[in-house]
Amino acid sequence: MSSTSASVLLSVLKLIDKHDLYGQVAYPKHHKQSDVPDIYRLAAKTKGVFINPAFIEPFGLTLIEAAAYGLPIVATKNGGPVDIQQVLDNGLLVDPHDQQSIADALLKLVADKQLWARCRQNGLKNIHLYSWPEHCKTYLSRIASCKPRHPQWQRSDDGAETSESDSPSDSLRDIQDLSLNLKFSMDGEKSGTSVNDNSLESEGSIDRKSKLESALLAWSKGISRDTRKAGFSEKADHNSSGKFPVLRRRKHLVVIAGL
Template identity: 70%
Template sequence: MRFFTNPHKPTILALSRPDPKKNVTTLLKAFGECQLLRELANLTLILGNRDDIEDMSNSSSVVLTTVLKLIDRYDLYGQVAYPKHHKQSEVPEIYRLAAKTKGVFINPALVEPFGLTLIEAAAYGLPVVATKNGGPVDILKVLNNGLLVNPHDQNAIADALLKLVADKNLWAECRKNGLRNIHRFSWTEHCRKYLSRVEHCRNRHPTSRLEIMTIPEEPMSDSLRDVEDISLRFSIEGDIKLNGEIDAAARQKKIVEAFNRMASLNSNTSIVYSPGRRQMLFVIAADCYDSNGETTETFQAMIMNVMKDAGLCFGLGKIGFVLLTGSSFRETMQALSCCPVNIEDFDALVCNSGSEMYYPWKDMVADTDYEAHVAYRWPGENVRSMAMRLARTEDGAEDDITEYVAACSSRCYSYSIKPGAKTRRIDDLRQRLRMRGFRCNLVYTHAASRLNVVPLFASRMQAL
């Protein structure tokens, strides 16, 4: 309430990341240039959390700086709220407050793939104005609780907001429609609709239904003999002939023969080694470091004991080994070189706290598919210096934490921590990074002498 001269006016609520694609600046221009809308309503912009705009990512910093300049240009002080912080638990109350003032929720994004905030707003009785590009078209078709606009047309945005704020009958009708239809976006309704569609398809195509038949097992071809529990059985309902040519039994026989021929042909091609089918995987996920963060002999002894005991119990051909470590690939190879085991005995090595994956039996190159998978929302170079600066405490020295270049990679930034130095707790550091738009996983490793900053989707558990 500290932002508004008159907090009792209807609230126009926008809630999103400070991202150029969310088009908040066009909304602000629409509000600032429509005098009647400014007289009737207040504008609330919930744009993530921040401490210092200068510490945020470049795109977020540009958006927020532009927002402040526009507020100043149109002299919107007392009419626009732009809080620096909010908790996730406070979001429902924000929606309720906007609905209590008979306000409107707006999503003016240039393109919105889905529009979850529109559904949340409807659940709290807020009419909506939304972009006509993307998911909101389908959402409003179901909910019928608002208006669609061209996100590039600030006049259209102002007109739609003014229409809902000024016309109380329209506002009440949209609110009522939203609350009445919101159940159609519940999981219960989604599952019911999905199952009804499946049943509809089954009823439309009763003769093409496939099912598993239990029949006596037949000898398999040589190319499939080492594969257990595989059967190719096809049943087609109805006593009919397919395409007027062959019956179901003959077609089944031809399909199985075709599979066998294909397997036989494939068996003649050049053979590439792979670990083969495993009955069991042993995952070694323990790092053993001394007080200086150096790998101890316990690490090698543990690996040798696990491999030895597993081989005696099960036979090495049917089991595989995976090593998960917080060390870099180079450090891992160096530690294993002192161990009387072949590196090729490992099906996989997961290094740098789950940010890299290697298959020693294949090559010594990081799995590019896994790297692409964990790259989602990875800020890369933008977080490199920021993480090091934020990890220090206010009274910490400049050299308390320094970049450990030898262990860094494209998906992991590693920092060395000076013995006795104080650094921030993981949850505190993660929160500070998130306030600046950086979402990462943080891991203290090597007996807390090193900090690894890896992508949000990278971890030992995610790698498994």
């Protein structure tokens, strides 16, 4: 036994002796898991109270176990017991740092038989809300209440068209526009570069840019031509502005990126 546990046990024994509570306090040294239900039943049968005065209780499973056997509770007001008490309404919450508050709550439940009986009845009546079937039912009902969401691309300007299009030519036209803008952007960078910068730029970098421009333009024009033959050509979008065209709303968008 650790020094902390030994100190607590010694304090309990001294209090038992001070108040002459021999035969009134049980502190089993060991117990099996199968003994726990009988301990709850014994406490409920003798009109007792289950207390969990933890400084912070993340959930409070023992409180639910006690309620399942009709045992009223006194629990910390810090953490999960607050939610449990709101659902079960079978006990009192206390400040774990206030000894007098804990004592008053215990005495109130033990002395007031009607309050004790009401807490016991509420616990037995509401405990099903913490069962697995009830949990699954609540979970599925929440999912069913969620509306299906279909993300859509929208134009950023106020006068955007609201119709959706599934035509492949939309994506192909965007690809072609992007390729043209890429060419213009590269040309602008070349023309705006100083003579000193041009002298420092390697021939390999220029060749890579030229090849990228040519390949992208040829690919986009070839696909666009094949698409027009198949009857998918559409009216060009004259409302696009800026360096890159604004995306139109559509159900599917294909992005092809290369490094």
